[in-house]
Amino acid sequence: MWGLGNLIDVVFRLLGIRSYQPNIEPPPPPSPTASSAMGDNSNSTASTITITTVPPSSVGVATPAVPGPDLVGVTIERPLTGAGSPNHHHNHIPSTPQTVTDSTATAQWGGKQRQQAVVVRHAFKTYGSKKKPNHVLSNLNMTVEKGTIYGLLGASGCGKTTLLSCIVGRRRLNSGEIWVLGGKPGTRGSGVPGKRVGYMPQEIALYGEFTIRETMQYFGWIFGMKSKEIKERLEFLLNFLDLPSQNRMVKNLSGGQQRRVSFAVALMHDPELLILDEPTVGVDPLLRQSIWNHLVQITKDGNKTVIITTHYIEEARQAHSIGLMRSGKLLAEESPAVLLSMYGCTSLEEVFLKLSRKQTQSQQAVQQQPEPPQLAPPNWGGKKDVAVSNEEGGVVGLNFHQSKEMLVVDSNGHLDAMGKSSPSKTVADTCQDCASGCSEWTTTGKLRALLQKNFLRMWRNVGVMLFIFALPVMQVILFCLAIGGDPKDLKLAIVNHEANYTNMTYQYCPTKPGCKMEFLSCRYLEALNVSTIEKVYYPDPNAARLAVSEGEAWGAMYFTENFTDALVARMALGKEADEETLDQSEIRVWLDMSNQQIGITLQRDLQLSYQNFTKDILRDCDINEALASLPISFKDPIYGSNKPSFTDFVAPGVILTIVFFLAVALTSSALIIERMEGLLDRSFVAGVSPGEILFSHVVTQFVVMCGQTTLVLIFMILVFKVQCQGDIILVIILTILQGLCGMCFGFVISAICELERNAIQLALGSFYPTLLLSGVIWPIEGMPTVLRYISTFLPLTLATTSLRCIMTRGWGLDHEDVYNGFISTIVWIVLFLSISFAVLKFKKG
Ligand SMILES: Nc1ncnc2c1ncn2[C@@H]1O[C@H](COP(=O)(O)OP(=O)(O)OP(=O)(O)O)[C@@H](O)[C@H]1O
Numbered sequence: 001m002w003g004l005g006n007l008i009d010v011v012f013r014l015l016g017i018r019s020y021q022p023n024i025e026p027p028p029p030p031s032p033t034a035s036s037a038m039g040d041n042s043n044s045t046a047s048t049i050t051i052t053t054v055p056p057s058s059v060g061v062a063t064p065a066v067p068g069p070d071l072v073g074v075t076i077e078r079p080l081t082g083a084g085s086p087n088h089h090h091n092h093i094p095s096t097p098q099t100v101t102d103s104t105a106t107a108q109w110g111g112k113q114r115q116q117a118v119v120v121r122h123a124f125k126t127y128g129s130k131k132k133p134n135h136v137l138s139n140l141n142m143t144v145e146k147g148t149i150y151g152l153l154g155a156s157g158c159g160k161t162t163l164l165s166c167i168v169g170r171r172r173l174n175s176g177e178i179w180v181l182g183g184k185p186g187t188r189g190s191g192v193p194g195k196r197v198g199y200m201p202q203e204i205a206l207y208g209e210f211t212i213r214e215t216m217q218y219f220g221w222i223f224g225m226k227s228k229e230i231k232e233r234l235e236f237l238l239n240f241l242d243l244p245s246q247n248r249m250v251k252n253l254s255g256g257q258q259r260r261v262s263f264a265v266a267l268m269h270d271p272e273l274l275i276l277d278e279p280t281v282g283v284d285p286l287l288r289q290s291i292w293n294h295l296v297q298i299t300k301d302g303n304k305t306v307i308i309t310t311h312y313i314e315e316a317r318q319a320h321s322i323g324l325m326r327s328g329k330l331l332a333e334e335s336p337a338v339l340l341s342m343y344g345c346t347s348l349e350e351v352f353l354k355l356s357r358k359q360t361q362s363q364q365a366v367q368q369q370p371e372p373p374q375l376a377p378p379n380w381g382g383k384k385d386v387a388v389s390n391e392e393g394g395v396v397g398l399n400f401h402q403s404k405e406m407l408v409v410d411s412n413g414h415l416d417a418m419g420k421s422s423p424s425k426t427v428a429d430t431c432q433d434c435a436s437g438c439s440e441w442t443t444t445g446k447l448r449a450l451l452q453k454n455f456l457r458m459w460r461n462v463g464v465m466l467f468i469f470a471l472p473v474m475q476v477i478l479f480c481l482a483i484g485g486d487p488k489d490l491k492l493a494i495v496n497h498e499a500n501y502t503n504m505t506y507q508y509c510p511t512k513p514g515c516k517m518e519f520l521s522c523r524y525l526e527a528l529n530v531s532t533i534e535k536v537y538y539p540d541p542n543a544a545r546l547a548v549s550e551g552e553a554w555g556a557m558y559f560t561e562n563f564t565d566a567l568v569a570r571m572a573l574g575k576e577a578d579e580e581t582l583d584q585s586e587i588r589v590w591l592d593m594s595n596q597q598i599g600i601t602l603q604r605d606l607q608l609s610y611q612n613f614t615k616d617i618l619r620d621c622d623i624n625e626a627l628a629s630l631p632i633s634f635k636d637p638i639y640g641s642n643k644p645s646f647t648d649f650v651a652p653g654v655i656l657t658i659v660f661f662l663a664v665a666l667t668s669s670a671l672i673i674e675r676m677e678g679l680l681d682r683s684f685v686a687g688v689s690p691g692e693i694l695f696s697h698v699v700t701q702f703v704v705m706c707g708q709t710t711l712v713l714i715f716m717i718l719v720f721k722v723q724c725q726g727d728i729i730l731v732i733i734l735t736i737l738q739g740l741c742g743m744c745f746g747f748v749i750s751a752i753c754e755l756e757r758n759a760i761q762l763a764l765g766s767f768y769p770t771l772l773l774s775g776v777i778w779p780i781e782g783m784p785t786v787l788r789y790i791s792t793f794l795p796l797t798l799a800t801t802s803l804r805c806i807m808t809r810g811w812g813l814d815h816e817d818v819y820n821g822f823i824s825t826i827v828w829i830v831l832f833l834s835i836s837f838a839v840l841k842f843k844k845g
Helices: 004-014 032-043 160-167 212-222 227-240 255-267 285-298 313-318 336-343 348-368 386-394 427-439 444-460 462-482 520-527 541-549 563-576 579-584 596-620 646-676 679-685 690-719 728-752 756-773 785-792 797-809 816-842
Strands: 116-127 134-145 149-154 175-180 197-200 273-277 305-309 321-326 329-334 490-496 533-537 555-559 588-591
Touching: 116 160, 116 305, 134 160, 134 175, 134 305, 134 321, 134 329, 149 160, 149 313, 160 175, 160 273, 160 305, 197 255, 197 679, 212 227, 212 255, 212 444, 227 255, 255 273, 285 305, 285 313, 313 348, 321 336, 321 348, 329 336, 329 348, 336 348, 444 462, 444 690, 462 646, 462 690, 490 520, 490 541, 490 596, 520 563, 520 596, 541 555, 541 588, 563 579, 588 596, 646 679, 646 690, 646 728, 646 756, 646 797, 679 690, 690 728, 690 816, 728 756, 728 797, 728 816, 756 785, 785 797, 797 816
Parallel strands: 149 305, 149 321, 197 273, 273 305, 490 533, 490 555
Antiparallel strands: 116 134, 116 175, 321 329, 555 588
16 A cells, blocks of 8 residues: 555645655556566555566576576576566566565575665667667666676677666666666765765776875775775785786876776775776786686675676676677576576577577567557556567567566555665665765865865876966066067168268268257257167158068158258248248158057157157247147046056956966866766766866866966066056955856866867867957957947956956946956856856766
């Protein structure tokens, strides 16, 4: 009879609310198919439902090739339906995992009741787009009993790794259900991913720059082990796996040694469930045998379970059960001895070939049928358990009686995927065992491990260290030396017909000091002795202009023969001056304005020099020199100086850009490299959450950022004297915040990009638009209106304005322009962090 829990759950379901019970999934009503397999009891209203098992074969006793303890004398219960012979091709996988509470109906190994460590039901998994799906798992069912070694065999690419990654919670099925150690992987309190599982992925997935000891310490800390425990375990594993000195760097080990270290990591915390993806590749036969012996040993007491994939099919004879996988299904799931006798083969390879042929034939037969059965989505209970019937129709000759022990709904309607060796211990209990540890958002061990890992990786990589600290300094130095200075030695082609032409570098031109109106052109040319201009002399205006057109000079200047007389007449006559006087008194200049900065500099210096020249004459003649100025008087500016520096304008934006994009560069690849090397997955499976990974990187980067910011500001402000009128504390805080913002943007990039190449492209691709649109090198007031709006919503724009206001105007946080920069930066940080956290959390294949 359903308990109150079920009733509440049904009400919740009707209301569309998923009730929360740690690790307990409310079971769907039993399907008719399951019912028939269960016999009458399935419909019983008794407090427990007793289910029979589907038998393996007529062979009731499976004797493994390498008999391990508990393996002799296997008793598997007979079905009530009597459809258990392999010849019946009966595929009675219960559509819903159900618990057996009647001990007579459970599988027994050596007289012991077996619990189920892993149950996979109706698993479907595709990669690729909906239009072109690559079906990797197609209605796969699998049962791994606790305390056994389960060998998962199959050709390359058949989906073994995919299945394992779904079991450890790193990938999600498209549909179907997986139960691991009584809970669903990835659910709260299940301990999976986490310390209940030891996972050895196919790739090495180790930090190359760590020593063996540091590697084990890292994972040991993550698993919450004490330093003493780690040391002891390390010593055992070094001996057991014949590893070299614990101080050897992983990257300097041979391929086989690296695989053994990887295996040691999986064994480190002595987990309940070991998932090993090809652990024996590249391992010599002696060690391979000792690995297998160890696996047999640890499963001896019935508490540890091992799932292992291997390409050496024959070595899997030592497993208690074998799952032969092909085309996304298990062709068979049985003990090696049963498989061999059932198919009359002498090797497992033969069995596999036989089964594969049968599967191909059955698929062809199905295709020839007028109405091929649809591959229906899995149906957990209810009337149409189509998936089960399809298996029968689609995979002829397969023995799917893997459910030696089914799962039964207990009196409270709770699902016991473990098969319950102790009636008092339910799945809920099992899961709650670890709930205290699993529900903590983090542990000091994990943080310690992650932080040490980040710092150690940087420390061990001198190139990265130099990059981190030398690059911003170099950028500042280069910026201050290369940008904003006045152009120097710009060639000006001068033609002065008041003096005789001598040669290009020299022209005799007498200057008369005091209030003497002679050779005024020479006096002006003397006033033109500025560092910007290098004078070159030409005999006539045409030659000078030709020099400009040929790029030999930036401008040509011409004084007429009677320049001095005409200029004096112009000043004396004032409004009476005739056209010719005006024309002759003119200094004619032709500039090359193709380079705006150079053209403007020349214009500025020619005009300033002329003003100085006239003021000098007027002063010598006791006339008010103010007459030489335009009647617009620029008083001392309120902010800045009368001779504004481009450096001061650009510096705030450059400081932020350097810190922002260095952080992007550092972080954007950090996660990708770890992910590509399988390290991220390994840490996730060990129980590290995306939040913890992000947090550890934020802390590491923050320390780095403080160093970078200090260096950038010291060089900018103290060494190169870029003006900073405001509070330096505000400058520091805003710069560090921008660094954090860049780091979070880097996280987003690394979370969404699969390849480092794509991350670099995205980071570089975002650099120029951000730089150009953020008002760093040109005022946003000069942009079209639409771009100005877009610009406002970029992470660097308001921050640049804010920093500029602090540094050049000396404003504080009470000014809108200043606090807007802080607010926008914080908003961007939160946004980027949320995006990367969400992507990391939900981006499973
Ligand atoms: N992330 C992915 N995106 C797209 N396709 C994938 C992805 N991972 C695996 N596949 C494809 O899924 C199929 C199964 O791959 P999987 O790695 O699970 O096979 P496998 O049985 O473990 O192979 P092997 O024994 O060679 O390791 C392959 O065709 C593979 O190309």
